[in-house]
Amino acid sequence: MSKQIMLVVLLITTFFSCAFAQNDSVLQHASLETCVQYALKHQPLLQQSAIDEQTTEYSIKSKLADWYPQLNLDYNVQHNFQLPTSYFNSNYIKQGIDNTSSALFSVTQTIFNKDVLLAKRSAVDVRKQSKENTESDKINVAVNVSKAFYNVLLSQKQIELLNDDIKRLETSFKNAYFQYQGGIVDKIDYKRATISLNNSKAQLKSQQELLKSKIAILKNAMGYAADNSFELQYDTTAMANEVVLDTLQTLNYSNRIEYQQLVTVKRLQEANLQYYKWNYLPSVSAFGNYNFNYLNTDFGKLYNQNFPNSFMGLKFSFPIFQGNKRVYQTKAAELAIKRVDWDFVQLKNNINTQYTQALTNYKSNLNDYYNLKENLALATEVYNTIQLQYKAGIKTYLEVITAETDLRSAQVNYTNALYNVLAAKIDVQQALGTIKY
Template sequence: MKAMSKMIQVGLVLSLITFFFNGQVQAQEVVQLTLEESIKYALENNVEAKNAQLEVLISKGVIGENRATGLPQINSTLELTKNIQPPLIILPAEAGGAIGGGGDDPGMGSPDDITVIPFAVNYQSSLTVSVEQMIFNGSYFIGLKAAKTLKALTEFDKEKTEADIIEATKKAYFTVLINKERKELVSANLIRIKELLKETEALYSEGFVEKLDVSRVKVQLNNLQSEFDKVEAAEEISKQVLKVQIGMPVNLEIDLGQSIADIHSLSELESLLSNPGYRRVEVDQINKNLDLAKLDLKNNQIQYMPDIAAFGTFQRVTGAQRFNTLGDPDRWFSSSFAGLRLNIPIFDGLRKSYKVQQNRVQIRQLENQKHYLEENIELERYQSNITLRNAIRTLNVQEENRELALEVFEMTKIKYQEGVGSNLEVVEADSALKEAETNYFSALYDALIAKVDLEKALGIL
């Protein structure tokens, strides 16, 4: 018993150690992601991307389903029947005697003037094989073409979904980068203000500054600490949003393998302004919808034509009064027939005519939507171009303001350290620098988002 107890204790300790080290490995697992890797991961793991790929597979199945309609349709039926109360034929008594029938009703006594004859044996069985082959049906060929058009439409839908995923992934990635840069900047500001506070407290202890000067720096430090906490939370939230967007498990830790400097290029932003744009998948989508509507119109028009099919049936039947003799070879008899079927539509209450009218109206609606879409694409390109142009201009201004504010802060700090400036000027300069840095990152984020919007408008995501 003691040995058993000791083994259990050792097993428990080993399990705890294994769990601890597994937890440590999982906690330390960090996924490095560049922008391109994030996009690739999203296209493979995002739920909408997966469903778009499955829709393409479904459309391939629809093509096969429509093609199968034109192949031979073969069916087989095996039946076994036990006639509990066999069907009866009632004849005059004279006729029954002439054909040798009996005069007794199985269920009751029969009158003298009629003869009741069972019309079936106790057991019956049959094996039937039927074949039908379509020879001509106009809807079949249109259906094949429509299925292929539907497959092309699902391909364009997949492309549109992927473009939307790339757009959302880029914006989420840029958001994480901006928050990461802001966090590093606020952290640097905290270090700077802490040094200033230490210097001010030293000057206060020597009697060179007042208690008010120390309080001002402490207020500035508290505000920066609060801002750091907010930016840190914003960075974590933006990472979670990015993981959800690309379809990554939220329990994994990610670290972006790029910085703003790796992605942000002023020359690249400016080169987009002269790009004329390319094909937009939305136009391809509406064109395929137009093709489907026209095929539907043709299908309803061709319903006025007859269709031809060939058919044939082979049957083996048997019957017996006793079940054990039902399978005797000499009891099976064959029958078969074949033929052609011509179905000629004559009048359907104008149902097809009304369908044709609806198709023509739908085609006009889609043509109107196409015209509206093309105009909106041009407007979107124009607006995105103007937005990016303004964002670049604002970014340049805010970058210059940031550099000037930093220069003012450094000069003010030097003056303060040399005793020719006030503590209030340093605090105000720091506040101005912080505001300039916030404005700069806001302008940088707007420029990156405007870049993505213009890429989408140009069709180059």
């Protein structure tokens, strides 16, 4: 009975594990936030960044390990076929013994060494630099996914508008055809309706093919498997309410991840300068050795007796003259810091330019959005009025086609403006450094 219970528990656990794994890799309903979160977890670039962080951590630990006592063992066994000969007091004398063996245990402890001291002092900044690189990648991935998401929505919305347009054109086509059959109008209206309907169907096919390409781009930005599908989830009303952005925000350079990365680079360069200044100080280490020595003419009795020796001491190492190498290294490190200072100047100029362009583009798109929103309302009202007048025989079919064209253009332009202003808003937020993940 207990085995059956364990089997049932195992099956249930396996089922939920598989279900969780599937849900983790496949999105059923993908909102913008879930798409971004999925990308942050699955995008190959971010997976590599995570690996780089781990690699950096192990590299730091490997360098800091030099602060610990270093233990070593050297062991050898030697059999001499011919003993070495020396000349002493006018006689040739063979020295040594047929069989020797030794085991040397040594321990060294670094007291001062510029390499390990640099590793210790720069460890925090090296870790920080690695995390900042990951943060930068996250921001770029989030921006790319957001824009790709809006591009897919734009195509989907255009397809939806074209489907609605085709329905209207089919209705107009039927009305024109029946009026032509009834002898109310000539066949020109009927043919015009056919041309407009065919044009919309051709545009629909083009948008459907374009949508496939945009979905592929979104999947690539997310790190989503090409074979898996998802359905985008969005609220047009909520998106329309999100177009407004505070354009009076003060640009703060320190909010930008690029600025933070440059600050870390400068700190590392300053640590590098200090490292070269330490070249004028000696390296100091303590050491101790214990040597086991075994000597015997009979190899079978080699390890019967030990003749050990041991010692300990301090080692100072100081290069006296290296052809001014240390001077040149110090000067080069100082120039590297000055170069980073100019990187700050260039970065600030680039940020100012990026922010100005992004803000200008956003304001322009926002103005277009409001104007085109009003145009859409007017075009809808005009189209509905002319349709009624056409059915009543007051207006010509040419006016219906014109109104239909204006309505379709207003719908497409409004949709484009909505997603353009949302994408422009992302650029402003990126320029301000307010996108955080």
